[in-house]
Amino acid sequence: MEPLQPGDPPEIGGYRLLARLGEGGMGEVFLARTASGRPLALKTVHRDLGRDPDFADRFAREIRANDRVRSAWTVSVVDFSPPGASRQWLATEYIAAPSLADWVRRHGTLATPALWCLARELSAALVAVRAAGVVHRDIKPANVLLGPERPFLIDFGIARAVRDPRYTRTGAVMGTPGYLAPEQAIGAVAEAPADVFSLAAVLVYAATGRSPFLAPGEELELPGLLYRIVYDEPRLEGVPQGLVPLLGECLAKEPERRPTAQEVLAGLGAAAEQWSGALPPALVADVGLREAELRRTLAAPQAPARPLAPPQPPALPVGMAPVPPRTAPGTPLRHPVSGGLRHGPLVWGGAVGVGVLAAAVALAIKVPWGGSGGAAGDGSTAPPAVAVPDSWVGTWTGVGPGTPDADGVARARTGRFSVTVTLNKGSVGDLVGRQVSEVRETATGRNLGCTEALELRQMSGGRAVFAAATSHPTDPAATIECPKGNLYVLTMPEPDRLTLEAEGAQSAGAPGTLTRSR
Structure with missing residues (x-):
């Protein structure tokens, strides 16, 4: 920093x-x-x-x-x-953590227990990437963060959809030299097996401090390095013997000879130690210093920023979406979709959609390799999923004042604004409930609220981020549109009370807090 x-x-x-x-x-x-x-x-x-x-x-x-x-x-x-x-x-x-490249460069290679844990964690990450239908295409030490609870795979800078070959053109070398697959080195189409090759190359780096196609301390110009990747066998000296056969298979020249990410995970076997327990003390201390520096930086007083653009209209209350000017009676209203935390100009209108969350039944926790339990298909234990805490599960309600002083033209004049949120157990990526809003337009009595199914996007400490996976009018007869994709940020400052943060798709007149009703 x-x-x-x-x-x-x-x-x-x-x-x-x-x-x-x-x-x-x-x-x-x-x-x-x-x-x-x-x-x-x-x-x-x-x-x-x-x-x-x-x-x-x-x-x-x-x-x-x-x-x-x-x-x-x-x-x-x-x-x-x-x-x-x-x-x-x-x-x-x-994530306040060093990259694998930064750590090895400053402190040396990982000890064997941490290396095995890294292999399992990154293999599980690759299973999740593949399950989403994505090829990363740039797995390298700089794109692996050594977090305290688990490593993170970041920067899908050249990742492209597996099922859309139009965006994978031949003749271009895409990736980072030393860690890209042979098919990438010759500019051919790189599919999921390329990520397995790069994963193995990264693990060789974690064990030896070098690419598997370089000798210790050697530097090689790009053409020579690409030649070795395509034609030479990898150098695995210094890699723990237990990992050599599996990494050798992953580094096969032909993509079809490499195991899948799921097979790599199965081949690593059950974890003898969790990632957090295998970390070297120096790494734990390093992360602690970074987190402390982050807290100081966030807490430091900041001078007001000079405006870079004209001021924007205020954010909407929870679940409410901006709409264009009033249309003729019976004409569906069309909303410019804000796409979550968007900061573009908003156009206000005579009706505003509002949403809330609730689910009829609790959903099974999803894990990257399928199923609803906490273990991989090969019997190995998966890291604990980031889930909705028990203290958040239940039904939450709140009432806001609405916008009784609005002019009724540029902004809808509304009365009582009620929100009901029901949360169930679930992990990041799951639908964990729904949000239902009721807000009445003063002049017509129309219900301008929306009902949304909420997906858990992030859970950290006492803060959660939810996204509207689906959205429709609370009143089935309403002629309004409820855009999906809105993001909502909620915090729990004290038991049995949730606060709606100012960031996100919050709307004017919505309740600022929700209290537990059951």
Whole structure:
């Protein structure tokens, strides 16, 4: 983490920038924060790249690929630039932990117990990536974060949908030299087996401090390195003997000879030790220092940012969506979908959709390899899923004042605004309940509320992020549209009380807090 430079903007997309995290070929990465203080890693794109239409399309696909992969080993997409923005950016959850590349460079290779744990964790991460229909295509030491509870696989910068071959063109080397598969080295189509090859190469690095196609301390120019990847056998000296046969299979030249991610996970066997217990004390201390630095940075007073754009209208209350001006009676209202934490201009209208969450039955906890238990199909134990705590399970209600002072033209004039949220047990990626809103337009008595099924996107401490997976009018006869995809951020400041954060798709006049009703 480094201080901002004089030419850096104070904010991007409405998010305050706090520090620099790094810079690469695509652009710069900043530490940012939301209005409620949640830390983000905000990645920007160099303006010259952003002007390339092909790159703009690729960046949009990166966002969709990131957002499709929901697992305990990947970070969540929080927000991103709107289409056509002059400067493209992507904000994700921030993990205060070193990368594998950074750690090995500064402290040396991982001990055998930690290496085995890393192999199991990254294999499980790859199973989750594959289950989402995504190929990462850039698995390398710099894209593995050594978190305290588990490692994270980040930066799907060139990940593309497996089922859409139009976006995988031949003749281009995509990936990081030293860790890419032979088919990537010759510019051929890279499918899921390429990720297995790269995973094995990363594990060799964790064990030896080098690529499997380099000798200790050796540096090689790109053409020579690519030649070795395509034609030479990998160098596995220094890798624990128990891992050599499996990694050798993963590093096969022919994609069809490599095991699948699920087979790799099964071949590693049951975990003798959990990741958190196998970490070297120095890594635990390093993470602690990073987390302390993060807390200080977030708590430091910040000077007001100079405005970069005209002020935007206030955010909507929970579940409410912006709408265009009033239409003729009986004409469906069309809402510009805000896409979650969007900061573009909002157009207000005579009706506003509102949503809440509740589910009829508790859903089984999903794990990346299928099933509803806590173990992999091969009998090995999966890391615990990030789940809705027991203290959150139940029905929550609240009443807001609505917008009785609105003009009824630019903004709907509404009365009592009630919200009911029902939460069930479930993990990140599960539908965990639904939200039901009731809000009456004063002039017509119409119910402008929406009902939404909520997916758990993130659970950390006392804060949860939910997304509206589906949305429809609470009143089936209502002629309004309820956009899905809204994000809601809730915190539990004390038992039996939830607070609706200012960030997200909150609406004017909604209740600020929800209390447990059962």
